[in-house]
Amino acid sequence: MFTEAFPIVTTPDLPRLIAFYQDVVGFELTYRFPEEGVPEFVALRLGSSELGLAANPEAGGPADSHRWELCVYADDCDAAVNTLRAGGARVTEEPVDQPWGERSARVTDPDGNRLLVLSRLP
Numbered sequence: 001m002f003t004e005a006f007p008i009v010t011t012p013d014l015p016r017l018i019a020f021y022q023d024v025v026g027f028e029l030t031y032r033f034p035e036e037g038v039p040e041f042v043a044l045r046l047g048s049s050e051l052g053l054a055a056n057p058e059a060g061g062p063a064d065s066h067r068w069e070l071c072v073y074a075d076d077c078d079a080a081v082n083t084l085r086a087g088g089a090r091v092t093e094e095p096v097d098q099p100w101g102e103r104s105a106r107v108t109d110p111d112g113n114r115l116l117v118l119s120r121l122p
Contacts, residue, residue, distance in 0.1 A: 011067075012056065093106035104118050
């Protein structure tokens with residue numbers, strides 16, 4: 001059911017963090033959304049490892065104490081959310097289609113860690 005996973009780090013200054021991971025650490029940009037204009041999300045690769053970076057003006061502030069979440073791809077977002085719910089996860093955002101071509105939902109694991117559950121739309 002689950003096919004791949006990678007962490008997503010949120011930041012109030014996405015261009016600064018992209019530059020750090022590319023120029024200092026050596027990651028390579030593999031995906032950018034949107035393709036034009038100010039980015040909201042990028043995917044980076046270093047060897048066989050992947051990292052997502054997402055813009056969030058409130059990241060790390062009083063309204064957002066979490067700076068990362070685990071992105072987990074599944075064959076079927078709705079079925080994956082039902083499996084996670086049955087296993088003790090708390091659903092914080094029910095599945096919904098996104099404009100970038102994926103269905104997404106958010107859950108927290110039994111310890112409160114955030115998971116973004118995605119499946120690719122046909």
